[in-house]
Amino acid sequence: MQFKCSQCCTTYDVTPLRYKCDCGSPLTLQKNTSYPKKWHTSTTSLWRYRNTLPITPDTEIVTLGEGITPIIPLDVTDTSEHFVKLDYLCPTGSYKDRGASVLITYLKSLGVTEVVEDSSGNAGAAIAAYCARASIHCTIYCPTSTSESKLKQIAAYGAAIELIPGNRMATTEAVKQAAENICYASHNWHPVFLEGTKTIAYEIVDQFHGNVPSHIICPVGFGSIYLGLYIGFREMCNEGIIDSVPRLLGVQPETCCPIYRAYINKTDTITRMRQTGKTLAEGITAEIPIRGKMILEAIRDSNGAFTTVSDEEIKYGMTTLAGKGIYVEPTSAVVIKGYEKFQEQGIIRKNDTTVSILTGSGLKSSYGEF
Template sequence: MINYLCHVCDKTFRVDAIRYKCECGSPLNLTQSEMCFPIEEIASRDNNLWRYREALPIASEASIVSLNEGMTPLVSTSSSVCDHRLKLDFVFPTGSYKDRGASILLSKAREAGIREVVEDSSGNAGAAIAAYSAKAGIDCTIYCPSTTSSGKLTQISMYGAKLKLIEGSRAHTTQAVLQATGTTFYASHNWNPFFLEGTKTLAFEIAEQLGWKAPDGVICPVGFGSIYLGLYIGFKQLHDQRVITKIPRLLGVQSVACCPIYQAYRDNQPQIEKMALEYNTLAEGIISELPVRSQMIMEAINSTDGAFTVVSEEDIEDGIKILARQGIYVEPTSAVVVKAFDHFVQTEVIRYDDLIVSVLTGSGLKATDKLTKMLSM
């Protein structure tokens, strides 16, 4: 039986419809039985993330909420530095990788008989939770910062979710939604561990697309860490099962505007300290003054010999344009990986014989208003 496990005090709890954190205030993980899916059968299964069914914590097939998400393209680049590939993890029903977590989380909600959920989001997670709630027939309310891209807000509303706009910082949005979590299932992509069970399938796909081998490193944008931690969980499970011989270095990117994880990494600190947002950044999807899973993020950095870097607004704009001229249209948060790759090469985190995968997390169609404004300047 799967239970909740506190990463800080080691308390366990049965999976409960309302509980989303430990009594000590820390986020919860899931206790894991040995993961074992039959590698030899995977290739013949449906081309979505549910091909890894045995590794996903949903007991009932009838509870699965799916829009055929997953198995996004892995494409080569023309890099002269190393073997550098791009994982187009925005090729999803709602336009972002957040569909991975939403599919598992809403499947769990359906399995538990949940009728209503709430979530707070800077946009993409809200759209994913709203879409999969609609598919599941579950009522949904999404809290978003008032500065969220209008395209994302329209998308959330079109799925039939109730939309509540909150003035102030991203943290104010979280504070607002927490007032509703006492009686309603908190379908949080940051707090709920079932969301990470979806994002871990990104690691499974990368390994499968590389012939069941791990790359030397994976670069991804990091705010609250749902993709970074999903990669950590997924690659660790593959390594524990001896499917892969190593866990890749996990290389995170933050915006200079708000980079508490980078600061902890740079200063070799044992824990992440809160950092206020210094200015509004194009990369709205990775604004996090203090990730709720800070301890687990530090564990992932240390366990994988990971590294972090930061990018400026100019770097982000350059990244958007560089990718667009390769035929790849992404939102600003995704584009942070472009100049981050260069930074990691310059600091010799990436070596010339490495195989590196950069994850592109959201479609440019999500941020048309911001990108239109950028072009006009």
């Protein structure tokens, strides 16, 4: 396996310190895409789909039983079917465990003993937990605004925490300096992380008995879940496991929505959008996604769409979900109003089947009002 630059196509051997191209662009994986289409059906974690992952058969995996999360009906009537996938039920309380399990397994197989990562919460907790499991020393760089409950969780796993003043970008700059000498287990930069998040697509098809829903809705910041879904569905399509990729529908907060803006304006690049105010959806405030080109390709290829929600609409989503017994963090709740807006726009139509991904638990969120 090799890394290949998504922009200039330079290839690199895989080494622990390599996480981006010398030109500054993100890397993709060049891998053998023809794998046995047989799942390890007795395995009750995402490692059921191990054949599709860039992990050799003799590698010892780092797992906490992540994945194979329930899909339940949210609002299923005679004319519409809206299901939710409870991915916040992963071991550390967010879907990021998928990427962390596969990435830390991979890095351990390279002999890595120390990593750094930057996060506003969930990814930091996931990387810290899997590093604890793998006995890898881990330092998480967090903005000072990170919620106390998330910091406590990261610390509990034994990770060191570096609190960085300023915005999320300042934290990323700080970790990049450390990454010159220490392996950067980045959920945004490292292409192996997306191999973990792609397993959501495999699971959905499995749970729908080989069928593909019409639409998948997810929150989008840097796009690690949106791109994971795209990679997974596209792979299955190329391998003849499914006939088509579902429409991938993304939701961003109104105050920070560079992908939505590029989608509406039909531009072929995503440009930076300065965050214009605070948002409850702190987990998806990315002023410019690193893999912008790939996100636009995923929108085009899946006939996808984007919309935005306000804080009031996020609260509405949280209340609606909690009223049905589902307690998620604000970032996850964007999908509820998103679903209604896609319906109003005629993107979701009568008799369509939609699955929304609920990405993070409400239990560690700092938002407490209802």
